Amino acid sequence: MATNVAAPLPDLSLEDEAIITVDAGDAGSVITSMVIHFTQELPRELLAPVLPPLFGYANGDEPPLGVA
């Protein structure tokens, strides 16, 4: 009968190209498949050109000095 085990996943936000590795724990074991579920978010600097101007400032610009 198949044994199915589960454990909590470290709760980390990851840099791009982070590496996820699973070691089966026994050299005779074979990992037949891996499924990874994740959410992705575009960096702000990539989103800025396509976002509508926020408070009148576009392209992710910083407000001028003296303007709240």
Next chain:
Amino acid sequence: MPVDDPGGVIAAGPDRQTRVIGGEGGSTMSYRLPAGLFQYVESVYVELDTSGASDARPELAIATDNGVVMARKRQGEDVLGGDTGSATWALRLDDERRQPDTALPYGYLVYKRGAPSTVVVPTGAVGKKVLFTSAQASDGVTIHLDGVTGSPDGFDLPVGLWSLTAMAHWGSSSPTYEKTAFFLNMTFVKIGTTGTVDMETFNVLPVGSNGYVNNMTAMYHNVATFPPTQFVGLQVTQNSGVNKDLFYAVLSVVRMVDA
């Protein structure tokens, strides 16, 4: 399991938030998150073929692009060898290994009179406590919690570090025997496939010929690492000719750490 990326070649999964990666015949497998995105991994799931393997305890590692490991998480239970299985790591899951690492209070009790079959202690489950107990009320009897000369009754312990506690209690309910010397032999045995080896022997425990003792308890505790296919048991003997009433013995085993 529909694998949309056979051979470990990464491509779009069944949905845009999922990658399904085919194995490459090895016991380790890695996936590099795409570049240029903030990532938030919610689950990792692997399927295992352990048909040619021993019990396996999968471990997940998360590393930066340049290989610096930032987290490791090992499963709390084995995927048993000789079969198939899976391992999941997911956010907000409880760890399966929630039993205490100490002797109390998790466990179960096996009551024994006569000659029971071997009790096979399950693998895994750190902190699992198993008790083996027996009771007699007659004189000069021997309690066998092992089959010293016969089949290896007792605990069949998987490889690992075990805490073993043996206890025997005896006494007399009659003042007539208050001054009687009570003698007890406790033999803690390890039985392998080739015979019996005394692991620890309690020599005769004299209360004393003039001892005013109605009840007495002897206990032995040891922590030892056991190789595979070892049986442990407890043999307790009352010397004949000495009247004793209450008499019982308990052997408990507790797994201390992972195999």
